[in-house]
Amino acid sequence: MSYYTSVNFYDLLEVDPRAGQADVHAAYLRQLDLVSGNSLATYGLFVGEDVISIRQRLEEALHVLSDPERRRAYDLRMFNHSFVSPDARADTHAARPAAPAAHADGREARAGAVTEVPAPEPAEADAAPKAPAQHPPHAPHVDLHHIDGPSLRAVRERRGLTLEAISARTKIAQYYLQYIEEERFARLPPVLYLRAYLKQYAQALGIDPERTVNEYLKRREAAQSHQV
Amino acid sequence: MKPLHLSEAQTGDDRQREIWAIGSGKGGTGKSFVTTSVALSLVKLGKKVILVDADLGCANLHTCLGMHPVSQSLSDFMSGRVASLADVLVPTPYPGLKLISGAHDMLDIANPTHSRKSALMKALDELEFDYLLLDLGAGTAFNTLDFFLAAHKAILVVVPEPTAIENAYRFIKSVYFRYMRAVSKELKLRQLVEEAMDPKNQRGVHSVHDLIEVLAAADPAVGRRLREDINAMRVRLVVNQVRTVDDLTLGFAMRSSVEKYFGIRMDYSGYVEYDDVVWKAARAHQTVMHEYPYSSPARCVDRLTRNLMTNQQIELESVVTNR
Structure with a gap:
């Protein structure tokens, strides 16, 4: 059909491949809103059943990108390496810098979410999961x-x-x-x-x-x- | 002779010389207001501008400029009464800006033949200007689409209303489909395009992207050419009568959706905020750009004009931080 079905999930949602969970979710809602039928921006744009397949595609994107394991597998398949998904850990394993090796896929690299008040030892927490082997080759160490x-x-x-x-x-x-x-x-x-x-x-x-x-x-x- | 301003001396020989066409899917979007205002903004920058009222049949740009109806018009050229377009070029109260008035009250002129249109485009191109602005009739009449395609820059004006948005998409689709029809010389391809123009077509062709795929399957060479051409083309969007932040961000959402669904490129070149001064100026036969140069619509138009000249777009970040 259109680019909606052929672009990768990141381009579909218009998020950076390194975007965190919150950004992915917000982007999904933004795109869903556009195809909801109430959106002024797309009034009269979509023809026939196209809107159904676009919505399915958006759901598929959220399904994959909101799950660290699925997202990593998708990244590897599409781009040959996994992007760091900064605050993924915050969702599932809040503040467990002690065991970073258990998540060798880079999602332990907790990041930019903490802009206002740095945690007591944020630099330490940040430095913890830095053993080079844990990172995909392209993610800057x-x-x-x-x-x-x-x-x-x-x-x-x-x-x-x-x-x-x-x-x-x-x-x-x-x-x-x-x-x-x-x-x-x-x-x-x-x-x-x-x-x-x-x-x-x-x-x-x-x-x-x-x-x-x-x-x-x-x-x-x-x-x-x-x-x- | 031109006065030798510094800016002109600097730009020298490689100054831009462009034809911009301004269209809209429906009437009442303020297209003529935007066109005349952009023209006046360009004049303010020291550019030599010609405004052409190409709304064949319902011309009224002279009124937007606070002028009385002009006796010479495009119809004199189209009907062959005058030999040269320069003969119908009239001065305006604004130095640097000239006007070619539209063909009013000449219904037969509203649908010129193809050869007549080509002759007109050629004659327009031979005039002396930095920027020539074509104010097209609203809607998707073939001659409107052809002028839109022939220009260097194609500008589409919408207002934040469902009917205007809906027709804008219809307009964009018509423009691209018309282009693909023109490129598809073979009968077989041409039939595919015509079939696709019907929204309920059997092949499920709804977007520019779909149609290119269908044509490429029938003739790979044509498909390649279309992909290249269409990738190089872009529609420049202007949202007029913006009242809220949502109205303003509409442009980003339209750009994103149209790119992904139609598979074409769109620039969000600018928006113009709603303000009563537009109405006041029109009532008084004045122009907003001159009577209210510091009003928000005038400043919006100045920004739009700069963006159009330099191929820039409205930045999402600048909008969000002002929120």
Whole structure:
């Protein structure tokens, strides 16, 4: 029939392949709403029985993507590797960082959902399931044993966030975020401002702000004393 | 001679020269208001603009510009009374903007032959302009569809009402099916297209995507060409008379649905907020762009115009954060 039946589930729901459960569900409801018959946007668009098969397809997408096991199998079949589905663990195994090895498919990588109030040791929780073997080859491996520009970038990318999105959320100019990631210290603002930027950036990524500020500023200091 | 503005000097020889066609599935969507406002917005940017009232049969763009009926019109050219289109080009009260008035009260002109239409498009292309805006008649008459297809950019105006949306989809489908019919030179293919135009057709062909598949099965070469062409084409959507955030986000939902169901590309180029100044200006034979340049409709039109010029779209994020 149409692209509704031929595109992959992510394109069908218009979500990022790394989207969490909540986003998948919201996207499903949004698409379902569009084909419900009450939607102004699609008034008179669908012909005949097409709308039935589109709805079936949407349900199928939700059925697969809302279940971590099914989703992983689907990812592997469609893309040859599994995407990290960040907050999948939050649904089924809330806060059990002690046993990450039991879920070797990457869904233990709990993420960006915690933007406002970081958990007591969020960086630890984040760092816990990082043994490289547990991750599919394409999912960026993040080492939060130390925090520096590249590791901030790696966390951001694993969250599926663009600099633009972080900038929109934190109101920090995109180029500053980029300089932070690239560790172009000379171009960064004075410490007072940088501290605030790092804190906000860390919060947006869901990692420990205090640790981020301390470790990053140390790196900056080290680099500068090295230069002199 | 043009005054040598900095912007003109900078753009130099590679300045854009485009024909934009503006259509709508039904009347009353404010298509003529949008067209004249975009034209005035372009003029404000120092562009040389020609407005063509191609609503053959019910022309009234002159009124939208606060002008009296113009004696020379497209009908003089179409009937051969004047040799050149330049003879029916009239100045407007707005420097930089010229008008070709429509063929009013000439019912026989409303359905020109194909050769007459080609001659008109060629003559239009030979005029001197940066942007030429074709205000098409509402609906899916063949000549409207043909002008829509012949333009560089095809702009579709809707309002957030079921009837307008429904007819917009009918319009889009008609445009693409008409195009596929034109490309399908062979009788066999042409019959497939005509069959598909019937919504209750036996093959279950409802969308552009479906029809391409059917044609590709009959003739792979034609199928390939259609896929390429249609991938390169896009309809640019304008939502007029926006009153709520839901009205505004309608464009995103339409774009998403039409792309997935029809298999065509749509840009959500802009929206125009509803405001009484539009009605006030019309009553007073004024233009919103000049009398109320800081009103929300005028600012929306300026943004729309920029988006159309640069192939940009409304960003969902900018809308959500304003919510």
